[in-house]
Amino acid sequence: MPETYYGDYLKLPKLLDSQTPLSFGSSSPQHDEMLFLVIHQSYELWFKQILFELSSVIGLFNTDNVTEKNLYTCTRRLGRMLTITELFKDHIKVLNTLEPSEFLEFRDHLVPASGFQSLQFRMIEHGLGLKHDARYHEAFVGRLNQEDQKKLANFEAQPNLFQVLDAWLARMPFAETQNYNFWDEYIKSVLTQTEKDQRTLNQNKDKFSKELFKKEQANISQLQKSFTQLLDKKSHDSLVESGQRQFGHKAFINALFIFLYKTEPHMNLPYEVLKTLVHIDENLFLWRQNHRVMAQRMLGSRMGTGGSSGVDYLKKSTYENRLFQDLYQLSGYLVPDKSKPKLPDEILKQLNFQKL
Ligand code: HEM
Structure with a gap:
């Protein structure tokens, strides 16, 4: 076998012969x-490399059983996509x-x-999960040639990262067991905390102006309402319908569980996945800006x-x-550690590598 030669391996003659500025063939070549x-x-x-990583991540998530090993691979590949952005x-x-x-000299x-x-x-955009009819566009599809339109339509018929992630999050098992429903406990402890806040506010009423007191009271009621609605699938579904939420109800609350218990060993990698996606969205937003x-x-x-x-x-x-906006919304449902319900041993055991 002939030994590998740098320029041949990188196909440099082809690559470096692929820059043909249009003005160079005109009467007024433009250096810039x-x-x-x-x-x-x-x-x-770089787009090519991102798509290469993205397709592999979608493939690894698109199964009924995402192993810990595959999850690790996904975090590395998503991390690479993030660094490229x-x-x-x-x-x-x-x-x-x-x-x-x-x-201006060569724009025409x-x-x-x-x-x-x-x-x-x-x-x-599509591979990450930007829905075609939810995106803002000025008929860009019509600007693609027939061949690219076909390629895009074929690509859009394949599962995207958002869809496979939604399914994976929805089946996460940790928040419910036969004897325990984490969410009931969670809402209870959050409401206890807001009732405490309400009492403190009432006791200190004379220290607030009338407007500020009203505002604080409204904040507490709003918080109570949104936490109570968190568990109501119907309210969630109507938010999805109106485009204010993207993930299904189960996926959304399970993502919150990951955010809340990210320091438990089995939650580290899932959290890494979600956090990286938020930063990829952030970088794409900043690039667009x-x-x-x-x-x-x-x-x-x-x-x-x-x-x-x-x-x-x-x-x-x-x-x-924008992408993965739900993951930004989750911050509004976080509570300080002291207000989180203590998980029962049967769940803690599942979340840890060691015996408790
Ligand atoms: C002088 C430099 C550039 C100018 C003035 C410019 C301007 C524009 C404008 C006005 C649009 C809207 C579509 C249109 O009517 O053309 C656009 C879209 C776009 N441009 Fe540029 N662009 C420049 C460089 C770049 C570069 C280097 C890239 C890298 C690939 C890029 C990628 C894009 C993309 C992906 C869109 C579509 C964005 C979307 O639909 O959200 N542009 N650009």
């Missing part, structure tokens, strides 16, 4: 177009060495192409080359195309 092209290609390579903001920094006037060559048409970006501000600097109020309303579109897609 090379950077624009290389940055886009770098992103697409960290790089995105630095790519924007490099792009910011391009002046709007320099961009690009029309109607745009990152709008990045198939891999759409696959990442940075990209929007960069586009605003480049374009002012011009339309995008892809034909959207430009910066206005990017603002809406930044704020509306």
